[in-house]
Amino acid sequence: MLIGVISDTHGLLRPEALVALAEAEHILHAGDVGDVEILSELRKIAPVTAIRGNVDAYGECAELPATEIVELGGRFFYMVHSVHGLDIDPRAAGVDVVVSGHSHKPVIEEKSGVMYLNPGSAGPRRFSLPVSVALVTAGEDGLKARVVELQV
Numbered sequence: 001m002l003i004g005v006i007s008d009t010h011g012l013l014r015p016e017a018l019v020a021l022a023e024a025e026h027i028l029h030a031g032d033v034g035d036v037e038i039l040s041e042l043r044k045i046a047p048v049t050a051i052r053g054n055v056d057a058y059g060e061c062a063e064l065p066a067t068e069i070v071e072l073g074g075r076f077f078y079m080v081h082s083v084h085g086l087d088i089d090p091r092a093a094g095v096d097v098v099v100s101g102h103s104h105k106p107v108i109e110e111k112s113g114v115m116y117l118n119p120g121s122a123g124p125r126r127f128s129l130p131v132s133v134a135l136v137t138a139g140e141d142g143l144k145a146r147v148v149e150l151q152v
Contacts, residue, residue, distance in 0.1 A: 001025050001073030004046070005134040007081075007101025008121035010055060011035040013042075016150040017122045020133050021045055026072050030101035031081035034123065036060040053081040053101060069095070073138025083116065090114045096143060097136065106132045106147040117145055125152070 004024030006017060011034030021027055024046045031053025033039060042048045052064035067087065068079045075096040080086055082102040090098050097115045106120030119134035131152050136145045 001138045003028060003072050003077070003136040003138060005030065005099055005117060005119040005136060006042070006122045007119050008032040008053070008104055008123050009034055009038050010121075010123035011038070012123040013038045014122060014131070014150060014152060016131075016152055017133055018042075018045065020135070020148045020150060024135070026070075028070070028077060028079060028099050030079055030099050030119065031064075032056060032101060032123070033061045033064070049077075049079065051079045051081060074140075075138045075143060083118070096138075097145075104129050106130060106134065106149075108134070108145045108147065115143055115145060120147060122150065 002025050004021035004027040007030035027042050027046050027048045029050035031051045032055045049070045051068050070077050077097045078095040079099045083100040091112050100118050104121035104126045107118040109116050120132035122133050131150045132147050134147050
């Protein structure tokens with residue numbers, strides 16, 4: 001199963017992000033959506049699971065949950081906007097992947113058998129950080145994740 005991961009759009013859904021996520025079977029948005037229409041556009045590609053971030057304080061985005069857990073491809077993904085706000089022990093909870101955003105810095109790392117994935121920011125560029133999304137393949141042979149830098 002191919003899972004698209006996007007975060008920190010801050011009200012800007014770039015066409016390059018839509019292209020990068022075009023083959024996804026499910027999309028995870030890790031907060032700071034900024035405009036609920038972004039989720040509607042992503043749903044034209046695949047089902048979407050989204051959480052709110054610190055900029056989602058008003059309107060429909062404020063109604064998104066702060067955290068979410070979803071099973072995709074037989075794996076459990078726990079979503080929290082800032083990894084510093086992680087409120088569970090992922091390994092003890094049986095989580096395979098912790099998905100976060102907030103820092104705008106793309107990261108894929110493994111700690112104690114749990115993948116920690118931050119796709120970076122797909123919205124407005126911040127400093128010299130890349131504009132990016134991530135793709136995760138979940139299958140019988142495990143999990144494979146990669147960051148896709150968008151050429152904007």
